[in-house]
Amino acid sequence: MDEKVIVCPNCDGVNIETKKILTATGEINRYICIMCGYYTQDDFVYENKKTIDECLPRLYRDLCKLSKETELFWYPIIMDYSNLVILFPDGTNVDDWQWCVAPYEVIPKEERSKYPIQGKANEYHSHRVSLKHSQHYNKDNFISAMTFLNFLLKDTNWYEKSIFGRNL
C-alpha cells in the first residue's frame, strides 16, 4: 500500500486533511493543511497551472508553492459558505496579507439591482460580503481564523440572531 506522507510546502506540516471532491474528470483528492491554510488537489499539476492561475487574483498566484515531492502546486484556501461566512487571504502582496473572515449580510431590496447575477437576466444577489464586520488574523495564525469561522458556523441561528441579518 502506498503510505506516502503528504507534506505542506508552505509550513512543512504533516497535519493534512484529505477530502474527496468531484471534478469534470472524476473523483479526486483535495489536501488541506490545517496548520497554515494552504491546499492542493490531485489535478493541481504543472500542465493545469496556467488554467488555474487564470481564475485567481494576483496575490493568490504569487503565494503559490510547489511541493517538490509530489509536484503539486499549493495555494492559500478560500472557504466560502455561501450567504453565511467566507474565509480568504486578503492583502496587497506576499509580504502584506492576512486571513480575513467576513460574514455575509442581506442586501436591502432597494439596492439589489446593483448586484446582478452574471449570465442570468433579472436575477440579483440577495447577500454580499460584509467587510465592515470582518475580522483579520495574521497570516501565520490560520488556526484562529478557522476557530472564528467554525464559531460562526456552529450556531445555525447565528445569522438570524446577528446584527448583520435583516428581514428579506
Ligand SMILES: [Zn+2]
Ligand atoms: Zn501548511
